[in-house]
Amino acid sequence: MRHSIATSIFRKAIAGILPLLVLSIFLPAGSMAQNDGKKLFEKHCTVCHKLGEGKLVGPELVGITKVREREWLVKFIRNSKELIDAGDPVAVKVFEENNKIPMQAFTNLSDAEINGIIDYIENWEPPKAQEFTADVNKKEGFTETEILRGERMFYGLIPFENGGTTACNSCHYTKNSDSLNWSPSAIDLAHAFMEKDGMNIYASMSEPASSVMEKAHADYKLNEQEIYYISAYLSHLVHKEIKPFKIFPTRLLIFILFAVLMTLALIDLIFTRKVRYRFIHVIILMVGIAVHFNIAMVEAQNLSRTKDYAPDQPIKFSHKIHAGDNQTDCQYCHHIADHSKSAGIPSNDVCMNCHNVVQEGRNSGKFEINKILRAQKTGKPIEWIRIHNMQEHVFFSHAQHVNAGKIACETCHGPVAEMDIMRQFSDLSMGWCINCHRDTKVNFKDNEYYSTYMKLHDELKSGKIDSVTVEQIGGLDCMKCHY
């Protein structure tokens, strides 16, 4: 059944595209470029130029055709360096005015394509502000009924006028957090829309910012009044907080249950004597003590150990996409791991190195990446949740392990490249450290530092030992880590 639908869609698609393909062969290239001026501009130019937003990396381009000859513009766009080197006075002036940052050459673009871009710039008009009858700036002061109505709509209890039956909260969760869901939570949305200078909910609903959102919202045609109610509900959510999912305290209940049972058994054994067979008391007491000891021991051992800790982060950041799919080196972002104790959470400007250009994500569209851009704009850094917390009184150095010890990141942090949600892989317990120090062999012969360890070198030479472990150079000394 499903198969047949898929194939039928495929057929329809082929039927639609084929004539286009055929047409495109016969159409002159020029007309195509003219149509695609916008697309070409967005593809090649927006990294450095944004129309109507003033100077970015490159200068503002609105009205450029009135100042410069079209011929010159084409030459400059194709290869500005050539013009500058040739000593064209205008080109040199432009170059110097823009901090001597050369513009990328676009030798692969045809004249027609470049002309298409210029046409697009020439004809560009600032987007007309969308007109809304509702008060788009209203961020608080909604009545209770409005909030209630908004809540019903959000939960899909009141259908939207123009169709669309799925509830908003099926993607934008409001209760327990769930990081596997790439859509922003309702509270995240609330913050984004309701904050001062935040996003405009009317604009984003009527014109989805990213393809991910466009796809997800394809069925939704909310009218202004409905958006107004939703925003009322969101304004109410701003002050709320999503509680992480809590595991039911089964072990604690078992603990208490046995405590009660044992007390009853004791009372019955000594005072009431209702149960005739003593062995029942004995069994209850023995099992109870065993269970109690077991729970106490396990819990004590795990006190402040946080293996598999994977909290929700303020941004749905995926190591899988960055380190896995895109093969970004760990130390591109965590670049201080090489010479500092800390590996360092990358600062926002490191994110911006790529996300200045990459502004739309595969999973979450623009919403999550926008948080970085927004942090840069507002000057408020992202408050990440720390996952790897060393025990108190331990001094751990990444530089020692990564640089001197040449230990791979994955040894301690696990398969990070496969983690959509970052979690703590090792338990970071002392036993874990010690075991590794016992087994790991030191790069003894290659590092000049160890040349002063004469006695160990002698033992190596005489064959008394065949390799040097961390333990042998003091890896188990208390003050290796505790000082």
Next chain:
Amino acid sequence: MEKKYWKSLEELNNQPEDNKSADHIPQGKNLLDVIHDEIADKPSSRRNFLKFCGFGFASAAIISSCENPVKKAIPYLNKPEDVTPGMASHYASTYFDGSDYSSILVKVRDGRPIKIEGNALSPITKGGSSARVQASVLSLYDGHARLKNPSKSGEDIDWQTLDNEVISKLKEISDAGEAIVLLTSSIISPSTIKLIEEFKTFYPGTRHVIYDPDSFSGMLMANMTTYGQAVIPDYRFEKAEVIVSFMADFLGTWLNPQEFASGYAAMRSLTNGEQKLSYHIQYETGVSISGSKADKRVRIRPSDVGGLLTGLYNSIATLAGAETLPGGTAHESFGELAPKLWENRGKSVVICGTNDPDEQILVNAINNLLGNEGNTLSYATPLLTRQGFDSEMETLVAEMKSGKVGGLILWNVNPAFDYYNPEAIKEGLKNLKVSVSFNTSLDETLGHIIYSAPAHHYLESWGDAEPKKGYFSLAQPAIRPIYNTRQAQESLLKWMNSDRDYYTYLKDFWQSNILKSGESAWRKALQDGVFQLDAAATEPGFTGSGVLPAAQKLTESAETQGFEIHLYQTIAIGTGRHANNPWLMEMPDPVSKVCWDNFAAVSPGTAQEMGLIKGSMIKIGNLELPVLIQPGQADKTISVALGYGHNAFGKVADGVGVNVFPLSTISKNCRTYRISGVEPEKTAGEYKLASTQMHHSMEGRPIVRETTLAGYLEKPDSGNELHAEFEKKHVTLYKETEFKGHHWGMAIDLNTCIGCSACVIACQAENNVPVVGKEEVMKSRIMHWIRIDRYYNGDGQDPEIVFQPVMCQHCDNAPCENVCPVSATNHSSEGLNQMAYNRCVGTKYCINNCPYKVRRFNWFRYVTNDKFDYNMNSDLGRMVLNPDVTVRERGVVEKCSFCIQRIQEKKLLAKNENRPLADNEILPACAQACPSKAIVFGDLNNPESQISKMFSDPRNYHLLEELHTLPSVGYLTLVRNKPGTEA
């Protein structure tokens, strides 16, 4: 042959030391009352026991279901290029507090300065530092005393209002032709001096008066008379083979002690095969550290100085065939000293610490007779750190009183505390139209000032300095201003209606006047912190005409009878500028071992005469002071430290000790710190001083070893014969530990250690050592990891004094390790005696079993307990803590770790750079701070290292080596340059 060393008179006379008597043991619920009164009061019964059991059971169950707190990790938005989280950066800067100069490196961790180190590039301080420099970082975080906002008559105002009001007032005064006075301490910043000149032209009628509470105007006046220049010469102790000091504590507090200490130590070291020592004789009243280090120390009364100087001049003149002067007292020591000086002419130096122009003229005459100018002291590169003339201050006070001064701007001065007549100052301040203070923190003068325009702390400021002519250094901020303060220079610029900031002003000034070069030279100078100009050195000629009148005047001033008082400065507190610094307050004075108080030091003879005992009090004028019986004090004299007795300076300084500045007077136009004709009386009062002298005693075993130069030259192990004897007996049943990699060791040269205690404060800053307060110090609970032991030897009236720094000896056969029930202290594979705080359960067995008494117990949680309000219990104060060292929890034992964090850091650096560790690369805080480089640290497994060489020196011995503890710390026998072959 054993010479008896003793630490206190009680020990010498076999009396019970009250630290050890039964009543000293803390009584009652001293500890429990702080922990929990309730528990202590309740009788423990079976019922209570069960209650606690049940409570424990329940809490265990609850805790086990608890969650860990969520911790946030907030990165930079835009990471500054030169900041790496988790790594320290060092910025070269300059410390100058108005009297002491030091070129420094500021260690900054994640944007906050946490430690000051000496700048090794400086030709003046050569990488050393002092206790005050080390402690200065703590004052940055003094959230109580630092001024946080500009204010008018105590009410906070904004800078704009202050500027407008001050400018209009200054204009008004200037237009009316009245005087504006800028009252400052000595200013050595060349750019500031230029700025003040500009200020003077902007507001005509402005004049600049320099006021130094520790005045050197006597010396300035004398040098004006004899050399035609009112400057202080540049003393070069590294060239002086004979040093004669009259009352000048040049290793502790006199002029530029850091530089002098390194020069002095160069002439006292025997570790590089030297065959000679300088000869140092000290004439003084109270016991200073210079006097303690002297080969011969002569007790004199303060008024004797004049006569003795004339006498010494005459003795030398006789040898030189020059004319003698009238008057003069001959001293028995001159018979030997005068020929020695004459033999070493051009290689000797005579200095005098009094502020009397006539005496200084005689000192100049003696140095001239000996031809020392241009050799051991130079006028070509004069020292500029003291510039104040007391006569100018006198004129100012008189004018203020009579209403002739319209406006006063105070900068780094506190005359209401340290002027001899504070009432006159307060009265004068009332007559002003406008008074402004640039002072950074609370002081006694502030209450009498209209406007307070607080300047930055020096670690937040730009600046420059020229401590010696031709020697420049720069200061740069190491942290953004914590409070709403403004650099004083910037205030002056603002009041001149200038838009320039001081940084631009400074940079322009340097580029056009000093560097005469562009950006790269400026950057280099800023990075190095120091810059030197080669000035053409010409020594001025000596004019002898003033000598005879000076000598005559000294003869006229008749010898005084009765008691004499000498006001001195301690090495920690000085003139009281740093009295609000808890680290300095708790630093035991190297000689008296007293902290948290000043006192009247009297000789044992005088004490007996007056019936004074420990804990007595005496009255001088209307001041009542506790008595300290100080062996070595001159008879019928009293020494009292200045700088104590603040009353509006901050919560640490206020009410500690007595302010004795009002006892000083003016004589011959100079402040004098000697007072005669006072009759002290014993009062009925009693007072307990916090003295650490008998803490951690090693019970009279041969701990200090000493010999004479002749003895050493004859036999290098002279005085240290025991060492070889004990070494022979080193046998053990057990397998000896083998150190396969490094084996860390430390050596301390008792010859070059001057007892200055810079190491104590450096260690405190590096290792987060808490301050515990006077009460706790009295209970022997001071926490310092390194202490300076002071031993007397000889008779009780006039003993010799030895300093010995003692820290954990890191014994390879450590007695503490064997007794720990939980193995919290054990031995590392690199020879360190390790301490794992998280394992320690606080039995204190190790403390009892340590023969060196170097372990300390944390009786309280000092960082969170408000009863220990010494800058470590507030969020701001905690910023000074070193993040690389654990802050110890209540109930654990701690001790010196050989700065393990620094060992680890340098080892890692070497590994990452793929090279072996260099010798002396690892410097523990104490070794780095030492101005005389008496502490050496290194790898004993490296036969080429300096430490190995020092360990094989015949002078090397270990403390209590007969116990076979095999310490990793060695001491080099003290060698004094005195007659005989046995000390």
